[in-house]
Amino acid sequence: MTRSIIERARPEILSLRGYSSARMEAKGGSVLLNANESPWPAPSDRSDALHRYPDPQPPALIARLAAIYGVAPDSVLAGRGSDEAIDLLTRAFCRAGIDEVIVSPPTFGMYEVSAAIQNARVVAVPLNAGRGFAYPFAAVLAAVTPETKLVYVCTPNNPTGTAVSREDVLALAGALDGRALVIVDEAYIDFTTAPSVIADIASTPNLAVLRTLSKGHALAAARVGALIAAAPVIALLRKLMAPYPLPQGSVDAALAALSDAALAATGTRIRTLVAERDGLAARLASLPDVVAVIPSDANFITARFVDAPAVYRRLLAAGIVVRNVGHHAALAGCLRISIGTPEENRALLDELERRRA
Numbered sequence: 001m002t003r004s005i006i007e008r009a010r011p012e013i014l015s016l017r018g019y020s021s022a023r024m025e026a027k028g029g030s031v032l033l034n035a036n037e038s039p040w041p042a043p044s045d046r047s048d049a050l051h052r053y054p055d056p057q058p059p060a061l062i063a064r065l066a067a068i069y070g071v072a073p074d075s076v077l078a079g080r081g082s083d084e085a086i087d088l089l090t091r092a093f094c095r096a097g098i099d100e101v102i103v104s105p106p107t108f109g110m111y112e113v114s115a116a117i118q119n120a121r122v123v124a125v126p127l128n129a130g131r132g133f134a135y136p137f138a139a140v141l142a143a144v145t146p147e148t149k150l151v152y153v154c155t156p157n158n159p160t161g162t163a164v165s166r167e168d169v170l171a172l173a174g175a176l177d178g179r180a181l182v183i184v185d186e187a188y189i190d191f192t193t194a195p196s197v198i199a200d201i202a203s204t205p206n207l208a209v210l211r212t213l214s215k216g217h218a219l220a221a222a223r224v225g226a227l228i229a230a231a232p233v234i235a236l237l238r239k240l241m242a243p244y245p246l247p248q249g250s251v252d253a254a255l256a257a258l259s260d261a262a263l264a265a266t267g268t269r270i271r272t273l274v275a276e277r278d279g280l281a282a283r284l285a286s287l288p289d290v291v292a293v294i295p296s297d298a299n300f301i302t303a304r305f306v307d308a309p310a311v312y313r314r315l316l317a318a319g320i321v322v323r324n325v326g327h328h329a330a331l332a333g334c335l336r337i338s339i340g341t342p343e344e345n346r347a348l349l350d351e352l353e354r355r356r357a
C-alpha cells in the first residue's frame with residue numbers, strides 16, 4: 001500500500017481551510033451585491049468586463065488547457081506563469097528549516113530561489129557535464145532522504161537545452177512514489193521532439209508537470225502558466241493560492257492564443273525557430289571563437305567561447321544582448337543565445353563572423 005504524496009505536504013497546509021472568496025461562494029445570479037465591487041464599469045473600460053472580480057480558475061481557460069494537454073480539468077492549475085506554481089509547491093510541501101528539494105544544476109534559478117524563501121534546504125545533484133549534461137538519475141535517487149519533498153527535472157533544461165527520456169523520468173517517479181514529488185518543468189517542450197510526460201500524470205500520483213505560455217506561445221507578458229498534476233495536488237495548492245491570481249486581460253490573451261487558428265500559426269513559427277536554431281548551431285560550431293556548442297532541444301543555444309566576456313561585450317556594442325551563463329560551475333566560458341527572427345540571427349552571425357577577418 002503506497003502512501004499518498006499528499007500526506008507529505010506540510011501538516012498546517014493540509015488542515016488549512018483556505019480563503020473563500022465571494023466569487024467562489026456563490027455562482028449564478030444577475031444582481032451581484034456580494035463582492036463589494038463597483039456596480040458600473042470603469043469609465044475607461046471599453047471591455048465592460050473589468051469591474052467584477054475574475055473567476056479564480058476560469059472554467060473556459062482550464063477546459064482549453066486540459067483539452068490541449070489531454071488531461072482532466074481537475075488536474076490543471078492555472079497561475080501567474082509557472083513561477084507561481086514552483087512557489088506554491090515549495091510552500092505547500094516544505095517545512096521551513098527541515099525539508100529538502102533536489103535540483104540539478106546548471107538549471108533554472110527559480111527552484112532554488114523559491115526554496116530559499118521558504119527556508120527549505122537545496123540539495124544540488126549536478127547534471128553530468130562529462131556526459132552531455134545528462135540528468136543524474138542514479139545520483140538523485142541516492143541523494144533522497146526522508147526530508148526530500150521535491151525533485152526537479154527540467155526538460156529541455158535551461159540553460160543547457162538538453163532533454164531527458166520519458167522512461168527515465170517515470171522510473172524516477174516510480175522509485176519515489178509516496179515519498180517525493182517529481183516536478184518536470186516542460187517550459188521548452190514546444191521546441192523538442194522528445195516526448196512529454198504530461199499524459200503520465202493520470203497514472204503517476206507523485207508526478208507534476210509545469211507548462212507555460214511564456215515561451216512557445218509568445219505570451220511572456222501575460223504571465224500565464226499551468227501546473228498539471230493529480231487532482232489532490234491541485235486542490236491542495238488552491239488553498240494557498242492568491243484569491244484571484246489571473247487578471248482578466250491575461251485570461252483573454254491566453255484564450256485567444258490557444259484558439260485553433262492561433263495554435264496553427266504558433267506551430268508554423270516554432271518550426272521556423274527550430275530550423276533557425278539548428279542552422280545557427282551548425283554555424284556557431286564552425287567559428288574559431290567557439291569551443292563547443294551544446295546540442296539544444298530548446299529555443300536557445302548555449303555555447304562555450306574561447307573568450308566569452310569579450311564576445312559578450314562585442315555583441316553588446318553591436319546592440320545584441322545575450323546571456324552570460326558562465327557563473328554556473330559547469331558552464332564557465334559559456335553564453336546562452338536565444339533564437340531570434342531569421343534577421344536577428346543573421347545579425348548575430350554577421351557580428352561573430354566579421355571579426356574572423
Ligand SMILES: *Cc1c(COP(=O)(O)O)cnc(C)c1O
Pocket residue numbers: 080081082083084108154157158185187211212213214215220223224225
Ligand atoms: C522561462 C522558464 C519558465 C517560465 O516561467 P513563467 O513564469 O511561466 O514565465 C519556467 N521554467 C523554465 C526552466 C524557464 O526557463
